[in-house]
Every structure is written in structure tokens, then in C-alpha cells.
Amino acid sequence: MSQKNIMKDQGRIESDSQPLVAAIDLGSNSFHMIVAKVEQGEIRPIERLGEKVQLAAGLSKDDRLSEQAMTRGLNCLAQFAQYMSGRRFQALRVVGTNALRKAKNSGDFVAKAEKILNHPIEIIAGREEARLIYLGVAQTQSDDNDRRVVIDIGGGSTELIIGERFEPRLLESLHMGCVAYTDRFFSGGELSSERFQSAYYAARLELLNIEQAYKKLGWVDTVGSSGSIRAVSTILSAMGHGEVITREKMELLKSRILEFSHTGRVRFPSLKPDRQAIFPAGMAILMACFDAFEIERMHYSDGALREGVLYDMLGRDRHEDVRGRTLSALMERYHVDRTNAEGINRYSLACFDQVSQSWRLEASDRELLNWASLLCEVGLDISHSQYNRHGAYLIQHSDLMGFNKEQQRKLALLVHGHRRTLPKGLLEHSDSHLLLKLTVLLRTAIVLNHIRDGTFSHYDLTAGNRTLKVSFEPDWLRDHPLTAADFEREKMYLNKVGFKLTVS
Known part of the structure; x- marks a missing residue:
């Protein structure tokens, strides 16, 4: 996301005074921002910004974010803040995911980030992340009644959701992600069949606890979202195998991956340089998901967490x-x-x-x-x-x-x-x-x-700095001694914390 592009976009959008809506996703691998307009009740994206930050890679063994990782994240947000400067936002929401959920010092990062963005940051739970991902995917799919399973492999976690139309039925967030697994199984960049299998079986073990419940509910359609699955789909397409992901195609891709001895040297058509090192880990997790749930085919959806955040905000405006x-x-x-x-x-x-x-x-x-x-x-x-x-x-x-x-x-x-x-x-x-x-x-x-x-007919409240006065009609409190006693007890509890309650 270059300075030149920011300034070019700034000139293009500032000419339109219509309020915007935006969502910022502080992911474990990348930070993303989506900006959109709302027209006739529908969201129309006009800009997407993103940068690889790899917060999860900056987590120490005692779950603390390194200064370097925090600096990478804050520098990215400074660019987002520049883009936001001078624009009118009808709604803006910033959410943090697995790496910030896990980091013991996430509060330090959030405090600095909120100053840069001049906006509060929400760290959301894993299943809430899964719900928002499903909402983002559902909005980009055909509006039919078929039950679907959505799989989203992030940097620090993988979300799996079964739903129908816009309603999730089963939600889960598992502690396996392409950045975390790269650090765990491909440390130092060493790539081998044994290391790939170790990552695969670790993912299978994570999936064991939910396999039966998901298979029992069942689904018709399988959808993948976010970077790892997008990379698999685009590579297969560039290689002439089509965009639909199957188990057989992934076996071919796996054999090609294992031709490389170092994750940093992994090269495929359409694979971005910043995803090379984490691509094998993402592949191992995806293959484990295919085998655990006996998936035959999967297609990729552009909708993900940040789109879900946008539609969730729109739903709240509509009282949904x-x-x-x-x-x-x-x-x-x-x-x-x-x-x-x-x-x-x-x-x-x-x-x-x-x-x-x-x-x-x-x-x-x-x-x-x-x-x-x-x-x-x-x-x-x-x-x-x-x-x-x-x-x-x-x-x-x-x-x-x-x-x-x-x-x-x-x-x-x-x-x-x-x-x-x-x-x-x-x-x-x-x-x-x-x-x-x-x-x-x-x-x-x-x-x-x-x-x-x-x-009971009428009461008035009068508020001061650390005081509250409750006033009733004359003699009403005298005729209701139980209520008077109830308030006396409240006075005692509140007085202990320096708050004065008066009742008359």
C-alpha cells in the first residue's frame, strides 16, 4: 500500500461527499481495511487496503507480542489513518482476532493503536469471529436454502461454520493457523515431507473434537475464505486446473511444494512473495480439513471477516x-x-x-x-x-x-x-x-x-457528580416502609464506594 496510491485514492474519493462505512480487521497474519458506500440498503465496496503484519509470528513462548511485531502493526495502522483522514464515516468498526486474543500484552498494542486510529478497537472471541466470517461469506453467495460449511484459515486460528442462508448453525474456532503452524512445524524455513505430515496430523487432532457433530448436521456446499484458501484456488487456476479445489488437485500441489527444501523458496504462479513462507502450513491445514470432513470439492469466496463486520453494522442500523x-x-x-x-x-x-x-x-x-x-x-x-x-x-x-x-x-x-x-x-x-x-x-x-x-405513580431522579436523589410524592415513602428499607440498604452499600444516594 504505497504513499502514491493513498494520495491517488484520496483525491478520487474525497470528491464524493457521501458518508462511508468501513471495517478494519487486525488479523494474526495481515491487517485489512475495507471501505464501502451504502446504496439502497446494499453495501458497495469502493476500496480495500491490506498489509502483511504477522502479529502471530511476533508472539513469544510466554505469549507476549514483540516490539518489532507491534511496530509493524502500528506502522500499517498509521497508513490506514492517513487514508481515513478527511473522510466522513457513517460507521467504522475495528476488530482484533487470535493474536490479540492470545497476547498477554495486547492492551499495550491496543492503547497505541486506538490513538493512531482515534477509534476504539474490539478484540472479539473466536466464535464471534466465526459468526462474522460466515456473515461475510453468506452475503457473497447465492441466496438459496442449501446448507453450507465455511472454512477460513487465518494466521493464528481456523474458523469452521455450518449455516443456512445468513444464519450460522454450528460455529467453532480452532487454535491452528498458517503463521502459528509455520513457526511450530517449519521453524527456520526447513521444508520436508516429515514436517508437512507433522503439521497435517496436528491439524487432524485439532479437528477430532468437532468432526462428528459437523458430519451429523451435514451440508451441501463447501466454501473457503481468506488468504490461504484464496492462494490455493488461484495457484490451481494459474496451473490450468481450474479454481475449484479438490483433494486430488491438492495432492498434486503438495508434491510440487515438497520439491522445495525451504519455505522461503516456494514458488508458484500467482503466489505472492509475502505468502510463500506460510503457504505449506496453510496447505497442511486445508488438507486436514478435507480429510476430516470428507470434502470432495470447495470453491473460494471473496467474503470474509471484514465484509461480515460491514454487514453486521448495517444489520444493526436496520434493527436486525x-x-x-x-x-x-x-x-x-x-x-x-x-x-x-x-x-x-x-x-x-x-x-x-x-x-x-x-x-x-x-x-x-x-x-x-x-x-x-x-x-x-x-x-x-x-x-x-x-x-x-x-x-x-x-x-x-x-x-x-x-x-x-x-x-x-x-x-x-x-x-x-x-x-x-x-x-x-x-x-x-x-x-x-x-x-x-x-x-x-x-x-x-x-x-x-x-x-x-x-x-406507585411517580418518581423523579436528580443526578450530581457522585450523587443521586430519588423523590416520590409526599408521604408515599412513609406509607411504603419496605421500599424505604430497601433504599436504606442501597444507601449503605453505595456509601462504601463514595456514592451518596438520597431518597425522599
Whole structure:
């Protein structure tokens, strides 16, 4: 991605003032950015930028990113930032994948990257990555009812998804990728039949745990996405074998690969220089997938994670947010009392609307409170004792489709903090000032929801810096001593963290 190309594209696009949407994928092998326009509800890509960064190759044995790897990534993002400068973006989302999930010092990289992009970065879970990949692939395929399996071999992980139309049915993210396997099985660039077989069998072992479930559900069509599979498809085509990938064609390709003694010397028509060294590892993983799932033929799709991120953003604008379905499924799985949850939800949002201006709360904060109010009693299905802790654990450690890791962490802290002593993690969080306010609103809503005698008519909330005043009609609180006692207990818990609650 050269300076010249950036400036040329800048002149071409800046002449059009229409707002853009963009997605940035911070992958384990490469960073990619896709820019698009939305016309008649459809996304029309107008630019794709990408650069090989190989974050996964910069992970040490104790899972820390090297300074060199971080510098490569930050330099790439500086180029993306220059491209973004002066453009109007209607929506922009930046997601990080396996290498950033795995790195213990990913926070250091993310903090610097967010300053460069002037935008938050989401590190997404493996299955959420799989969901977004499937969405990106599905949008580029014919809209039929045939069940398909999608395989995406990345730098640090491989995602496998079975779905129908735009809905995934099975999702999995496995710890095998072309960069990670290159470092593990082809260290020093040494290439041999024995090393190739070691990588192949390691991938087969990773696939063992999911083989039967995937075969049982079954599929009609097999689709591959991202760089490794694109490379196989384009090489086969350049060699005159057609773009469709089969097991027999890969055997021919494997024999050609093993003619080379070093991964850096691997040469094929249409194989980019920056993919030469990692191509054998990607091939070994793909062959293992073919054999594990008895795949006969696969075709390549241009759609992948970044396209899925774009369509996911568009879906949210159209109120087709997958997160609503995720919450509903979680509530059903853990038998949440929906009537009670909806009551807490109504009061929470009503309280939020009264103080949002005073506390300078935003729409995203309301969304977080909305989720927490619906899920605050999810832990009751495990045990009534300390159910707020159980609920927080379930939320933080479940695969919640549509949510990133930080959203799950904040949601878990709110659920943990909705009763009794506020958790230490909430008070020490980098966004503790906001989380404390949302927690107070949630706890207030729960007290209000306890009132079930039909006499409750009106209340007002007045917010200060670390204060909240709840006012009722004259004498109403005196006639409802249980509610008064409920609020007195809340005063005690909140006073311990330096927050003053006043009720009159």
C-alpha cells in the first residue's frame, strides 16, 4: 500500500461527499481495511487496503507480542489513518482476532493503536469471529436454502461454520493457523515431507473434537475464505486446473511444494512473495480439513471477516441486531423470569432517560444498561446464593454472538454489581466512573421493580457528580416502609464506594 496510491485514492474519493462505512480487521497474519458506500440498503465496496503484519509470528513462548511485531502493526495502522483522514464515516468498526486474543500484552498494542486510529478497537472471541466470517461469506453467495460449511484459515486460528442462508448453525474456532503452524512445524524455513505430515496430523487432532457433530448436521456446499484458501484456488487456476479445489488437485500441489527444501523458496504462479513462507502450513491445514470432513470439492469466496463486520453494522442500523437474539437465547437457556426482567428493564431505561443529560450518558451506555437489566438474574438458575456472581461468570465466559470481549466484561461487572457489595473489578475498571453510574441506575430500578401493590405513580431522579436523589410524592415513602428499607440498604452499600444516594 504505497504513499502514491493513498494520495491517488484520496483525491478520487474525497470528491464524493457521501458518508462511508468501513471495517478494519487486525488479523494474526495481515491487517485489512475495507471501505464501502451504502446504496439502497446494499453495501458497495469502493476500496480495500491490506498489509502483511504477522502479529502471530511476533508472539513469544510466554505469549507476549514483540516490539518489532507491534511496530509493524502500528506502522500499517498509521497508513490506514492517513487514508481515513478527511473522510466522513457513517460507521467504522475495528476488530482484533487470535493474536490479540492470545497476547498477554495486547492492551499495550491496543492503547497505541486506538490513538493512531482515534477509534476504539474490539478484540472479539473466536466464535464471534466465526459468526462474522460466515456473515461475510453468506452475503457473497447465492441466496438459496442449501446448507453450507465455511472454512477460513487465518494466521493464528481456523474458523469452521455450518449455516443456512445468513444464519450460522454450528460455529467453532480452532487454535491452528498458517503463521502459528509455520513457526511450530517449519521453524527456520526447513521444508520436508516429515514436517508437512507433522503439521497435517496436528491439524487432524485439532479437528477430532468437532468432526462428528459437523458430519451429523451435514451440508451441501463447501466454501473457503481468506488468504490461504484464496492462494490455493488461484495457484490451481494459474496451473490450468481450474479454481475449484479438490483433494486430488491438492495432492498434486503438495508434491510440487515438497520439491522445495525451504519455505522461503516456494514458488508458484500467482503466489505472492509475502505468502510463500506460510503457504505449506496453510496447505497442511486445508488438507486436514478435507480429510476430516470428507470434502470432495470447495470453491473460494471473496467474503470474509471484514465484509461480515460491514454487514453486521448495517444489520444493526436496520434493527436486525444479532445481540437481541443472543440475549433472548441466554435468558431462555437459564430460565430467566421474563416478566420480572422486563420490569427491571423498563425502570432501568426510564431512570437512564431522566439522568442521561446530567451525567452526559450516551446511546451506547443506554444499550449496555439495557442488556444488564435483562440479564441481571441469569445466575439464579445455578444458585440463589450469590447469584450475581454466578451470572457475571456466565456472561464473561460464554460465547455471546454479537458481543466483543470488552462488552462482555462490562456487562459481567454490571450484573455482578447489581446487588450487595460492589465488585472490586468494577471500581478498578478504566471506565469505572461510567460503570458506577450505570450500576446505581440498575440497583435503583431493581428497588422500584419490587413495588407491586399498584399504588406507585411517580418518581423523579436528580443526578450530581457522585450523587443521586430519588423523590416520590409526599408521604408515599412513609406509607411504603419496605421500599424505604430497601433504599436504606442501597444507601449503605453505595456509601462504601463514595456514592451518596438520597431518597425522599
